[in-house]
């Protein structure tokens with residue numbers, strides 16, 4: 063059986079507020095506004111820009127790049143590769159969110175090309191998306207993960223092996239979201255049990271998490287940034303669910319909690335477990 067230790071998350075929000083890094087996002091129009099406001103809430107500065115003729119310069123002026131495949135178009139596909147290439151050349155940390163690779167061969171082939179060419183620091187998706195990216199069958203419905211694909215005791219060892227192979231092959235940290243979030247790097251595995259099922263009912267919470275993780279890449283390693291971001295989003299979701307009545311006020315409270323939660327609260331409420339490699 064895998065050895066388990068409780069892990070403390072590093073306090074990164076104070077550092078982000080001091081640094082106010084510019085984060086370039088090329089993302090879908092469904093959740094673009096939430097990604098921008100989520101970034102502002104945690105102290106980063108968003109720039110959402112996608113014209114192929116301007117993205118290289120904008121990425122070069124930013125401190126991190128977030129790429130999200132949720133609503134690709136010819137223009138966004140072109141800009142994402144230009145921006146990703148610039149980020150790789152300038153060693154600007156980059157995250158790719160594999161939204162919908164389960165339901166579109168076009169996205170899957172594009173995602174493979176992006177990862178091979180641009181070497182993102184973090185590859186993110188829900189359990190169905192990351193299983194599909196590893197060549198496994200999945201139970202996704204469109205962009206949503208299938209319940210059968212969630213992490214459980216019975217599939218933990220297999221998932222660790224599968225995602226660790228992907229992390230080694232791509233030299234990236236793999237961030238997988240769901241009921242339990244999983245962060246897999248060469249060094250080991252982190253499991254985060256913060257969160258609420260309400261987060262999965264509000265569209266774009268995964269996209270926001272991708273944007274936040276990209277911001278935290280400017281103040282922590284890919285594994286530290288991913289761990290802080292999943293704990294923060296999970297705790298913000300738990301508190302927002304307790305404070306709200308229905309999805310509309312949950313949405314508002316989620317942004318409020320991302321703004322108001324302190325490093326001290328995030329560190330003391332984080333439910334993080336480390337499984338060494």
Ligand SMILES: Nc1ncnc2c1ncn2[C@@H]1O[C@H](COP(=O)(O)OP(=O)(O)OP(=O)(O)O)[C@@H](O)[C@H]1O
Nearest residue numbers: 188239240241257258259261262265266267268269
């Ligand atoms: N059943 C659940 N219980 C607790 N937290 C959850 C649950 N499902 C999702 N979450 C949390 O919701 C957030 C988004 O994860 P999810 O896997 O739904 O992303 P996603 O499918 O990429 O979302 P979207 O495409 O809507 O942006 C994460 O912080 C995750 O921990």
Ligand SMILES: Cc1ncsc1CCO
Nearest residue numbers: 090092132133161265266
């Ligand atoms: C609903 C939806 N469709 C494509 S992206 C998106 C937002 C959540 O990923």
